[in-house]
Amino acid sequence: xxxxxxxxxxxxxxxxxxxxxxxxxxxxxAHDGEIGILRDRAPLVVKLDVGLLRAETAAGAIRLYVDGxxxxxxxxxxxxxxxxxxxxxxxxxxxxxxxxxxxxxxxxGDEAAHAAREKALRRARVQLKLTAG
Amino acid sequence: xxxxxxxVKRRKATRNIRKIxxxxxxxxxxxxxxxxxxxxxSKPYTAKLERLIEGLARAATGLEHPLMKVRxxxxxxxxxxxxxxRGLCGGYNANxxxxxxxxxxxxxxxxxxxxxTMVGKKGTSYFKYRNRPLAEVVRGxxxxxxxxxxxxxxxxxxxxxxxxxxxxxxVAYMKFLSAGKQTPVVERILPLSYEPAAGEAPAGEVxxxxxxxxxxLLGELLPAAVRVRLFQAFxxxxxSEQVARMVAxxxxxxxxxxxxxxxxxxxxxxxxxxxxxxxxxxxxxxxALA
Numbered sequence: 001x002x003x004x005x006x007x008x009x010x011x012x013x014x015x016x017x018x019x020x021x022x023x024x025x026x027x028x029x030a031h032d033g034e035i036g037i038l039r040d041r042a043p044l045v046v047k048l049d050v051g052l053l054r055a056e057t058a059a060g061a062i063r064l065y066v067d068g069x070x071x072x073x074x075x076x077x078x079x080x081x082x083x084x085x086x087x088x089x090x091x092x093x094x095x096x097x098x099x100x101x102x103x104x105x106x107x108x109g110d111e112a113a114h115a116a117r118e119k120a121l122r123r124a125r126v127q128l129k130l131t132a133g
Numbered sequence: 134x135x136x137x138x139x140x141v142k143r144r145k146a147t148r149n150i151r152k153i154x155x156x157x158x159x160x161x162x163x164x165x166x167x168x169x170x171x172x173x174x175s176k177p178y179t180a181k182l183e184r185l186i187e188g189l190a191r192a193a194t195g196l197e198h199p200l201m202k203v204r205x206x207x208x209x210x211x212x213x214x215x216x217x218x219r220g221l222c223g224g225y226n227a228n229x230x231x232x233x234x235x236x237x238x239x240x241x242x243x244x245x246x247x248x249x250t251m252v253g254k255k256g257t258s259y260f261k262y263r264n265r266p267l268a269e270v271v272r273g274x275x276x277x278x279x280x281x282x283x284x285x286x287x288x289x290x291x292x293x294x295x296x297x298x299x300x301x302x303x304v305a306y307m308k309f310l311s312a313g314k315q316t317p318v319v320e321r322i323l324p325l326s327y328e329p330a331a332g333e334a335p336a337g338e339v340x341x342x343x344x345x346x347x348x349x350l351l352g353e354l355l356p357a358a359v360r361v362r363l364f365q366a367f368x369x370x371x372x373s374e375q376v377a378r379m380v381a382x383x384x385x386x387x388x389x390x391x392x393x394x395x396x397x398x399x400x401x402x403x404x405x406x407x408x409x410x411x412x413x414x415x416x417x418x419x420x421a422l423a
Contacts, residue, residue, distance in 0.1 A: 010177075012177045012178045012181065013178060013280065014175045014178045014179070014280045014360075014361050014364050015171065015174060015175060015279065015280050016174045017174065017177055030344065031344070031345065032344065032345075042342055043340065043341045043342060044341060044342045044343075044344065045185060045188075045189070045341045045342070045343050045344070045350060046343075046344040047344065047345060047349075047350055047353055069357070070182075070185065070350070070353070070354065070357075072181070072185060072341075074341070079181055081178055081181055081182055081185075081357075083280060083284070083357070083360070084280070084281070112292065112295070
């Protein structure tokens with residue numbers, strides 16, 4: 001194999017550094033759709049949606065659930081800031097279902113409440129999708 | 134002699150106390166290590182977030198955000214107080230609460246009403262005892278705060294600020310400066326203020342591609358910054374609590390040791406006195422017969 005074109009990938013949450021590794025390719029759940037990142041990408045700051053982060057590394061593929069946040073790509077270092085990041089297998093389907101029900105029951109009185117409801121719904125749905133088989 | 138037995142009993146009790154305080158000291162040391170690791174683990178996230186915000190604040194000129202709004206017309210503020218659930222940690226809670234009382238009195242003197250959100254049983258019972266009102270009590274965070282526990286508290290306070298119910302948010306906690314130094318502080322969280330760095334952007338500034346635009350990104354970053362700042366107040370408080378307990382229990386163990394030494398000395402002296410007295414009795418008796 002030709003020399004792999006890798007860049008650094010770091011995923012940090014307020015509680016811990018979840019991941020710090022070399023990757024050849026990363027797909028981020030950006031706010032406006034998935035975005036793929038390769039080595040030498042131009043500097044970028046992007047808002048993330050709740051979703052799945054996929055990374056190709058020397059040690060194999062990594063899948064990570066991220067709860068929104070931001071990603072910064074600069075100087076071949078991709079930093080993902082998110083308030084929660086975990087292995088999709090660690091998500092609890094029962095809890096996700098409960099959360100979906102809770103989100104449905106939320107009232108959307110004003111704009112802020114509506115946004116909160118939409119966010120909760122979206123989070124619960126993504127979690128459900130990721131825990132489905 | 135009864136005195137001797139009392140001394141033995143007291144010495145035994147003191148030894149038991151020493152055993153307990155020493156164990157608590159060891160536990161606090163172990164917990165301190167863990168809490169310290171946790172507090173440090175949140176630093177990279179915070180540092181990166183603050184840097185992003187600074188960069189964005191430069192990119193988006195004439196920055197405005199609801200969380201940065203200074204309201205002069207609302208005479209209400211909120212104060213989040215972080216205390217511990219457990220005692221036996223020396224002056225830890227008292228020091229925080231003294232700062233809180235000072236802050237509250239100062240604000241009241243300026244005619245500003247402060248709604249207090251209390252974390253921790255110790256602060257709650259103190260406020261109850263002093264008959265001071267609490268707007269809200271947050272329970273169950275304990276000494277290992279998790280982000281998902283802090284998040285709803287932060288969001289609630291931000292919502293209150295956003296709707297104009299409160300003009301400012303402060304947080305009072307024991308700031309952890311080093312293992313040897315912690316100070317109780319009252320810090321302002323809201324309104325946020327970021328001074329757009331004056332003058333030229335520093336050399337080597339990277340031109341980013343922003344998605345969505347800088348202003349909108351900032352709108353998402355600022356609440357995240359508030360949440361993580363509050364979270365750091367909690368983790369700092371947790372570390373400081375363990376340090377305070379470590380120090381308090383070390384002092385207690387040392388004091389118990391001193392007391393055991395003193396009691397042993399008293400016991401030996403009492404014993405010696407008794408032996409001497411018995412000897413005198415015997416000698417006196419023998420002399421009388423001779």
